[in-house]
Amino acid sequence: xxxxxxxxxxxxxxALHRRLRDETLETYKRMNPxxxxxxxxxxxxxxxxxxxxxVTIYDSTSIVGDVxxxxxxxxxxxxxxxxxxxxTIGHHCSISSGCELLSHDxxxxxxSGGAADYEYDPTWIGDCCFLGSRAVITKGVTIGxxxxxxxxxxxxxxxxxxxxxxxxxxxxxxxxxxxxxDVRLDYDDPAGSAGRP
Numbered sequence: 717x718x719x720x721x722x723x724x725x726x727x728x729x730x731a732l733h734r735r736l737r738d739e740t741l742e743t744y745k746r747m748n749p750x751x752x753x754x755x756x757x758x759x760x761x762x763x764x765x766x767x768x769x770x771v772t773i774y775d776s777t778s779i780v781g782d783v784x785x786x787x788x789x790x791x792x793x794x795x796x797x798x799x800x801x802x803x804t805i806g807h808h809c810s811i812s813s814g815c816e817l818l819s820h821d822x823x824x825x826x827x828s829g830g831a832a833d834y835e836y837d838p839t840w841i842g843d844c845c846f847l848g849s850r851a852v853i854t855k856g857v858t859i860g861x862x863x864x865x866x867x868x869x870x871x872x873x874x875x876x877x878x879x880x881x882x883x884x885x886x887x888x889x890x891x892x893x894x895x896x897x898d899v900r901l902d903y904d905d906p907a908g909s910a911g912r913p
Contacts, residue, residue, distance in 0.1 A: 773791045
């Protein structure tokens with residue numbers, strides 16, 4: 717390809733980037749990485765689910781293996797959805813930016829110099845869950861319906877329905893209460909709830 721043609725391609729790409737950036741800024745009051753402006757997040761959701769259940773998946777999110785995603789679920793940017801051991805995400809979930817949902821690990825394989833096998837175990841996220849930014853859900857964990865996982869939490873054990881969990885490793889710190897269509901977050905230690913999700 718000639719330098720002249722490459723220069724033209726570069727110029728066109730810069731012009732496209734600026735136009736899409738300005739459209740996104742005007743429409744959504746946000747500025748995305750260029751790749752996110754190029755893709756349609758709902759179309760990516762349709763491509764993964766093979767139907768129109770309203771799933772949104774950002775282009776910067778990586779998905780591998782057997783990942784089932786329920787209707788109207790939003791998967792934010794820079795997430796990693798590992799379904800190599802099976803991953804199910806319920807309907808109306810919000811998976812915030814940078815979350816990692818795992819269904820396998822290679823710890824024993826690495827520590828044994830390759831003598832041990834990779835380990836796989838299905839992971840399950842219930843319906844109507846919120847996972848805060850950079851939360852990590854390890855292999856084999858089940859998170860019950862209507863649960864809230866705080867930003868940065870590392871969930872290594874199962875959580876029942878309506879849990880609020882935070883920390884590394886995450887522990888249950890409260891209960892999600894749904895009353896007449898409204899949501900209330902009840903913390904086990906109400907005095908210490910300031911600044912919590």
